[in-house]
Amino acid sequence: MKNAIGQTGVKLSAALLTAVLLVTGCGGGAGGSGEGNWVSIEDRYTVDPETPAWQLDKKEEVTDLTWYVNADWWNTDFGKDIVTKKIKEDLNINIKFITGDDTKLNTFFAGGEMPDLLTVFDSNSPVVQKAATWALPLNDLAEKYDPYFNKVAAADTLNWFQLADGKTYGYPNYSNTQADYDSGNIPAKTAFIIRKDVYEALGSPVIGTPEEFQSVMKQIKEKFPTLIPFGFNAIGEGTGSLGDTLQDFIGVPLENENGEFYDRNLDEDYLTWLKTLNTVYRDGNISDDSFADDGTAFEEKVKSGKYATMLLDGTPQQGGNLQIYMSANPGKEYIAIDGPQSTKGHAPTLNQSGITGWMINFISKDSKDPAKAIQIFTYLLSEEGQTLMNYGIEGETYETQADGTVELLPAVKDLQLNNADKFKKDYRMGEFMFFGHDRHKALSADAFPESIKQMQEWGKGKLKPHFILENINPDQGTQEARALSAINTKWNSTLVSMVRAKDDAAFDGALAAYKAFLDENRWDEIVKVRSEKMKQNKEKLGIQ
Numbered sequence: 001m002k003n004a005i006g007q008t009g010v011k012l013s014a015a016l017l018t019a020v021l022l023v024t025g026c027g028g029g030a031g032g033s034g035e036g037n038w039v040s041i042e043d044r045y046t047v048d049p050e051t052p053a054w055q056l057d058k059k060e061e062v063t064d065l066t067w068y069v070n071a072d073w074w075n076t077d078f079g080k081d082i083v084t085k086k087i088k089e090d091l092n093i094n095i096k097f098i099t100g101d102d103t104k105l106n107t108f109f110a111g112g113e114m115p116d117l118l119t120v121f122d123s124n125s126p127v128v129q130k131a132a133t134w135a136l137p138l139n140d141l142a143e144k145y146d147p148y149f150n151k152v153a154a155a156d157t158l159n160w161f162q163l164a165d166g167k168t169y170g171y172p173n174y175s176n177t178q179a180d181y182d183s184g185n186i187p188a189k190t191a192f193i194i195r196k197d198v199y200e201a202l203g204s205p206v207i208g209t210p211e212e213f214q215s216v217m218k219q220i221k222e223k224f225p226t227l228i229p230f231g232f233n234a235i236g237e238g239t240g241s242l243g244d245t246l247q248d249f250i251g252v253p254l255e256n257e258n259g260e261f262y263d264r265n266l267d268e269d270y271l272t273w274l275k276t277l278n279t280v281y282r283d284g285n286i287s288d289d290s291f292a293d294d295g296t297a298f299e300e301k302v303k304s305g306k307y308a309t310m311l312l313d314g315t316p317q318q319g320g321n322l323q324i325y326m327s328a329n330p331g332k333e334y335i336a337i338d339g340p341q342s343t344k345g346h347a348p349t350l351n352q353s354g355i356t357g358w359m360i361n362f363i364s365k366d367s368k369d370p371a372k373a374i375q376i377f378t379y380l381l382s383e384e385g386q387t388l389m390n391y392g393i394e395g396e397t398y399e400t401q402a403d404g405t406v407e408l409l410p411a412v413k414d415l416q417l418n419n420a421d422k423f424k425k426d427y428r429m430g431e432f433m434f435f436g437h438d439r440h441k442a443l444s445a446d447a448f449p450e451s452i453k454q455m456q457e458w459g460k461g462k463l464k465p466h467f468i469l470e471n472i473n474p475d476q477g478t479q480e481a482r483a484l485s486a487i488n489t490k491w492n493s494t495l496v497s498m499v500r501a502k503d504d505a506a507f508d509g510a511l512a513a514y515k516a517f518l519d520e521n522r523w524d525e526i527v528k529v530r531s532e533k534m535k536q537n538k539e540k541l542g543i544q
Contacts (some may be wrong), residue, residue, distance in 0.1 A: 036136050036365040041145060044371070052382060053146035054091050054375040063091075063372045068098045068115040069359075070105050073295075081428035082392050091379060093372060109134070114366035116373055119434060123161075123172075123356045126476045131169035135362040136370055138377070139167050145371040152381040160355050160540070171377060172357025173436045178541070181352075181465050185442035188350045188459020189316055190245055192339025194309045197332040198224055207309075208341035210276035217285040220308045229285035230277075231307030233314065234298040239495050241313040244351070246273060249311065249339070251346030254469055259538075261472070261530040265491055269344045271511070276340075277499045278507050291496055305329060311339070315452045316430075320420040322451035327418050333451060336458035349464040352438075355541075356470045361434050380435040390440050390447055392429050398446070406444035417450060467541055472533035480529055483522040490517050 041047075045056035076097035079088040088094060098104075098115060105127065108114050114134065120127050138158070142149040157175040158168045180186055192207075199205075201223060207216050220229040233241040247264045250273060256262040264270065280286055293301070301307060302321040312318060326333040363373040379385045387406070391398040397412045408416065415423045424431060430447065441447035448456065474480035494514040501507035537543075 037367055037370060038144065039369055039371060041371050047145065047147055049147040049151075052148045052375070052378050053371065054379050057092075057372070057375065059092065059372070063093045063369050064096065065093055065116040065368065065373065065376075066096045066098060067117040067119070068100070068105070068108065069119045070100065070102070070121060071119075072099050072101060074099045075428070075431065077428075081426055082397060083389055083428045083432050086388055086393060087376075087379070087385075087432075091372070091375060093376070114364040116364060116367040116369070117376070118362045118364055119359050120362075121359060123360060124471050124473050124476070128170055128360060129163075129476065131362060132163055132165055132167070135169040135364055136367065137165075137167035137169055138171060138363075138374070141363065141370055141374040146374045146378050149374060149378045149381070152378055152383075157355065157357070161360075170360040170362045171381075171435070172360045173433055174353035174359075174438065175355050175357035176352055176438070176465070177355055178465060178467075180437075180439060181463060183439065183442075184460070186352050186438045186463060187316075187441075187448070187456035188463055189352060190241075190249060190311075190313045190350050191315055191336035191455040191458060192249065192309065192311050193334040193336050193455060194339075195227075195305060195307075195332055196335050198227070198308045199335065199337065207337065207339050210272060210279075210340075210343070213276055213340055214279055214283065217280045217309075218283060221283070221285050224308055227308040228287045228290070228301070228306055229308050230280060231287075231290055231298075231301065231310040233312065234293050234295045235291050235492075235496065236294065237489075237492065239492055241311045242274075242277070242495060242499065243492075245313040246270065246311060246340075248349050248351050250342040251349050252342075253346070254349065254464075254466060255534065259534070261527050261534060263527075266515070269342050269346065272343050273340060274495070274498050275504075275507060278501050281499055282502070286499070288500070291500065305332060305334075309339075310334070315455050316448060319449040319452045320424060323417065323420045323449040326451045327420075334455075336455040348462040349466075350459060350462045351466045352463055354466055354470050359434055377435070383440075385435070386437065386440040387443075389432050389436060390430055391444060392427055397427065397429070398444075404443075406446070408444070408446040413446060416446070420449070468534050468537050468543065470537065472530040472537070474526060474529045480522055480526050484526050487518060487521050487523065487526070490514060 041057075044059050045053065047053060048056060074097065076099060078084045078095045078097060084095075105120070108118075109127075118135075122128065138149065138153070142153075153171060154175060154177065156177045156179075157172065160175070161168045161170055161172070163169060176186055198220060202216065202219055205212070205216050205219075207213050217229040220227060233245070235242075244264065247267065247270050250269055252264045252267045252270050253262055254264075277286065289297075299318070299321050302310075302318055303324050305325045315322075322334055361377070363370055363377075367373050380389065387394075391406050391408065392412070394400060396409075398406050398408050400406055407413075412423075412427065415426070423429075430436075430441075445453075474484055491514060494510050497510040498507050501510060
C-alpha cells in the first residue's frame with residue numbers, strides 16, 4: 001500500500017506545476033460548475049439524522065456515476081464481484097470507473113467535464129488544497145442530503161482535512177488517529193522477511209549489525225545460488241523501501257532535539273546502512289534488476305520466491321502474492337525476523353497511513369446527483385459498508401461468532417488460501433477500500449491472508465505515529481516547493497547511485513554531490529517551512 005502511495009505521490013509531483021495553474025483557475029468554468037449541482041430531493045425522501053439516506057431514497061431509476069481514480073492500477077470492474085454487486089443493489093447505482101495518471105487528472109481541470117467522484121492520493125497537492133474551487137463540501141452535503149454521514153465519519157479526520165473556509169471537502173481511507181494507534185488494532189505493514197527454508201538452513205542467524213547482514217547475504221549466495229539474497233520494493237521514480245521505510249525500520253528520529261525538522265536522509269545511522277547495502281551490492285548479492293523492475297516485475301518475483309530476503313513495505317498489498325508462494329511451497333513461506341538494527345540503539349518506528357490516510361475521496365461540483373454521491377460515502381463508512389467490504393455478506397461468505405468476531409465460511413476461506421487470484425476476482429473483499437479502515441479488520445482472523453499474519457504479529461509494538469511529519473512540504477507553486485521537487489528527484493537518483501557505487505570513493509562522491517545540491521536549492525528555507533508546519537501539526541493535535 002505504502003509503495004503504491006509513494007509511486008503515485010511521485011507521479012503527482014511531476015505534474016505539480018501544471019496542476020497548480022489548472023486547479024487555481026477551475027473555480028469559475030474549467031473543472032467545475034462553480035456553485036455546484038444542488039439537486040432537489042423533495043420527491044425522493046426527507047432527511048433523517050437517525051437513518052442513512054440510502055435507506056430513505058425512493059429514486060427508481062438507476063443513478064449512473066463516473067468515478068475517477070488517479071491510479072492506473074485500480075480495478076475498474078463494478079457490479080461483478082460480490083462486494084460491488086451488493087453496493088450496486090443497495091444504492092441503486094452504477095459506477096463507471098476511470099483511471100489514469102496526472103496527465104488525465106489535469107485534463108479534467110483543463111476545462112473538460114468533471115467526474116462525479118474523484119480520488120487522489122497526495123494530500124499536499126493543489127488538487128486537494130484547492131478543493132473548495134471544484135468539490136462540494138461534505139459538511140453541506142451531509143446537512144442537505146444525509147446528516148447520518150456525521151455519525152459514521154470520524155470527527156478528528158474531518159477536522160484534519162478542514163480547509164481555511166472551515167469546511168471539509170475530502171475524506172480519506174485508513175485515516176488513523178492517536179486513539180486508533182492506542183487501540184492496538186492497527187497492524188504493521190512493514191517487515192524484513194526471509195524464506196523460512198533459507199533461514200533454517202543457515203541456522204536461524206541474527207542479521208542485526210551491518211557485519212552480520214553482509215555475512216548472511218554471502219552465505220545465502222553460497223548455499224542458494226539461484227536466489228537473489230536481498231530484495232526491496234520496486235524503486236520506480238522513488239526509493240522503494242530503501243528510503244523512509246528503511247529509516248523507520250532502524251528507528252531514525254522523526255525530529256531533532258529542538259522538535260524541529262530533522263534531515264533523516266543524512267542521518268549517520270541510516271548512511272551506515274546504505275554503505276552496508278553498497279558493500280552487499282559489490283559482493284554481488286543485490287541484483288541490478290532490482291533497480292529497474294517495475295511493480296509488476298517485483299510482484300512476480302515475490303510470487304515465485306525469488307528473493308531470499310526482502311525489506312518489504314505494504315505487506316497487505318503483497319499478501320496475495322505471498323499467499324500464492326506460500327500455498328505452492330509449504331515450509332518455505334516468508335517469515336518476519338528482526339533484520340537490520342540501528343547502530344545507535346534506536347528502536348523501530350514503523351509508520352502506518354497516519355491521520356492523513358491514503359486515498360482521498362471527493363464529490364465534484366459537477367456531480368449529476370450529489371445526494372446519491374454522499375450516500376455512497378455514508379454507506380461505505382458505516383458498519384454495514386465496512387463489513388461488506390471486508391467480509392462480504394453474512395451467510396453467503398461469512399458468519400458471526402458468539403463473541404462477535406467474524407469468520408469466513410469454509411469454501412470462501414479455502415479460496416482465499418489456495419486461489420488468491422480467483423478470490424480477488426469473485427469476492428474482492430479487502431480490495432474495494434475507498435473508505436477502508438483497519439479497525440474493522442480486527443474483527444476477524446480472516447481479514448488478512450495467512451501469509452502475512454506472522455509478519456503482523458512481529459510488528460506489534462513497533463508502530464509510532466508520524467503525524468508531526470504529515471503535510472509539511474512547502475505549499476505547491478512556491479519556490480521552495482519547486483526546489484523540493486528537484487531535491488527529491490536528486491535524492492532518489494543519489495540513493496541508487498550510492499547503493500550501486502563501485503567503491504567507497506564513488507559512494508562518498510555521490511553523497512557529497514547531493515549535499516552540495518541541497519545548498520544550491522533553498523534547503524535552509526525548506527527546512528524552515530517544514531519546521532513551522534511541524535509546529536502547526538503539534539498545535540492541531542495538542543502535542544507538546
